Amino acid sequence: MIVRNLQDAEKTARRVVSEGWESTRLLLKNDNMGFSFHITTIYEGAELNLHYQNHLESVYCISGEGEVETVVDGEVYPIQPGTIYILDKNDKHILRAKTEMKMACVFNPPLHGKEVHNASGAYELEAEEISDKK
Template sequence: MIVRKLSDVEDVEWGNGLSRRFLTLRDGMGYTITDTIVRAGTTSALEYREHLEACYCIAGSGTVIDSAGDEHPIVTGTLYALDKHDPHQLIASPHEDLRLVCVFTPALIGDEVHDLTSEYSQY
């Protein structure tokens, strides 16, 4: 059994926020669970070419823009899933951080960070 508290995991600075990775590849579960903070007022161009991701908003608000340019509001209680390695933009509200619980498959090694200098980043 694996039991971890937020105080047990390290913060990984990923460019526009923090990712606290509760499960990683070394845990042998086949997926990663994170508690992710997206800083207020930031826009992140993202794409995971090797991972699928689902995000559930537990605090804050923002918008995710899909590759077709459609905007989807994110508020507490909203889930979005990137089921096709979708390029997307994640925008946090200018007034508050966005907090997401995210699941990645396959599992992250644990120290990956986004490259926000390119059009779309990847792990």
């Protein structure tokens, strides 16, 4: 069994901070579950151009408000607590935070841990792993 606490994980290398967001990676590839699970904060006013070409992602809004726009058709979907959006076709999208948003995110294949977005808004398939060993 794996048991982790979000507040504890936020004080370790599992917390990854980048421009417009931060993510605490609670479950990663080296946990051997076939997916990764993160609690991600999108900062108020952030606009992120994303295109997860190598991963499928499901995102559930815990708190805050914003919107997600699918680039292919310009469709805009509001995000508020209780909303889930699923990038089942490696959708190129724009995520905008009207207020700070707290999101629960699942990635398949799982992330290694240190990933941040590349120039096209994707995560690479290979990245440095986070180790819980001291």
